[in-house]
Amino acid sequence: MDHTRRVYNDVFEMLPGPENPSPLVRINAMSVPGATLYAKLEWMNPFGSVKDRAAWAMIRELERDGRLTQERGIVEPTSGNTGLSLAAMASARGYRSRMVVPNKVPLEKKVLLKIAGADLDVINDNLCPSPGMGDGSIGLAKTHARAQPDKYAMPNQYENEANARAHMETTGPELWRQSDGKISHLFVSLGTCGTATGCARFFRERNPDVKVVAVQPSEGHDVPGLRNKSELHVSALFDESLLDEVMEIEHELAYTRALDLSRREGLLAGPSSGLIYEGARRYAERDPGAVPFGVMIFCDNIFKYVSNMIKHMPELAEGTTA
Numbered sequence: 001m002d003h004t005r006r007v008y009n010d011v012f013e014m015l016p017g018p019e020n021p022s023p024l025v026r027i028n029a030m031s032v033p034g035a036t037l038y039a040k041l042e043w044m045n046p047f048g049s050v051k052d053r054a055a056w057a058m059i060r061e062l063e064r065d066g067r068l069t070q071e072r073g074i075v076e077p078t079s080g081n082t083g084l085s086l087a088a089m090a091s092a093r094g095y096r097s098r099m100v101v102p103n104k105v106p107l108e109k110k111v112l113l114k115i116a117g118a119d120l121d122v123i124n125d126n127l128c129p130s131p132g133m134g135d136g137s138i139g140l141a142k143t144h145a146r147a148q149p150d151k152y153a154m155p156n157q158y159e160n161e162a163n164a165r166a167h168m169e170t171t172g173p174e175l176w177r178q179s180d181g182k183i184s185h186l187f188v189s190l191g192t193c194g195t196a197t198g199c200a201r202f203f204r205e206r207n208p209d210v211k212v213v214a215v216q217p218s219e220g221h222d223v224p225g226l227r228n229k230s231e232l233h234v235s236a237l238f239d240e241s242l243l244d245e246v247m248e249i250e251h252e253l254a255y256t257r258a259l260d261l262s263r264r265e266g267l268l269a270g271p272s273s274g275l276i277y278e279g280a281r282r283y284a285e286r287d288p289g290a291v292p293f294g295v296m297i298f299c300d301n302i303f304k305y306v307s308n309m310i311k312h313m314p315e316l317a318e319g320t321t322a
């Protein structure tokens with residue numbers, strides 16, 4: 001495939017991989033003296049987030065196993081991004097999809113799931129679906145899959161090794177190549193932990209000197225997709241032994257730094273990217289010179305969080321009506 005011309009036969013050919021990496025952009029106005037930080041812009045993926053990688057790997061695995069048919073589609077618990085990737089991919093391949101979403105997920109994400117063709121179950125649950133909660137999003141998705149096995153297969157991003165493998169086979173090799181093997185630090189967030197675990201496994205093999213640092217929000221946060229460590233025992237893909245450090249950042253800063261990145265860098269980053277930036281900034285400031293080539297995974301952009309931004313910064317809504 002010739003990615004220089006960017007002419008494709010279908011949207012799936014646009015998915016990221018070592019031959020077609022998502023962009024790496026250096027931080028300038030918000031740089032840290034003595035450090036070089038790059039943002040990997042995962043929102044440039046065709047369905048708008050880092051989750052294109054896991055969703056595609058999980059769909060391909062289900063297809064390989066013959067578990068997706070015109071009759072049997074997908075059911076999945078999601079805080080939005082995985083669901084959006086899965087729903088759009090399923091629609092384009094002729095499968096039905098049903099997404100189980102916590103009520104606190106921003107309105108934009110819920111509507112986008114419907115636009116992409118998913119049926120929606122909205123329930124009262126934690127912001128990031130909690131495995132083990134009988135009546136939570138994960139429990140309800142499992143109930144649908146169990147009660148109607150002819151109608152639904154459940155990829156289950158929280159337990160599916162294909163999620164981590166996607167990052168081992170795409171995100172890690174992309175970063176290695178884009179940095180000419182110079183990457184020194186990787187800053188990630190923790191949701192299903194597919195990104196952290198998959199990338200860390202890749203770098204352990206390729207160059208164990210690369211430090212993998214996870215940035216998590218303080219408890220009580222409202223950043224969809226992320227988990228505080230106290231909630232992480234529930235993700236089967238979480239492996240703390242692969243991480244060099246887990247930093248906790250006051251959760252309000254996710255939205256503040258997202259706004260800063262938009263206004264100062266021209267990077268229209270979402271709140272999990274804002275949080276990761278703040279973690280990377282503090283890490284780099286601790287020891288000037290210690291981060292020669294740091295990469296932050298910027299999972300999605302701010303477009304899906306306008307209602308959350310207005311909650312945090314009501315002044316943004318001022319002057320928006322005639």
Ligand SMILES: Cc1ncc(COP(=O)(O)O)c(C=O)c1O
Binds near residue numbers: 050082191
């Ligand atoms: C916006 C956002 N950031 C970060 C993450 C965390 O990524 P992972 O699930 O690979 O840990 C997610 C996961 O849903 C997400 O939607």
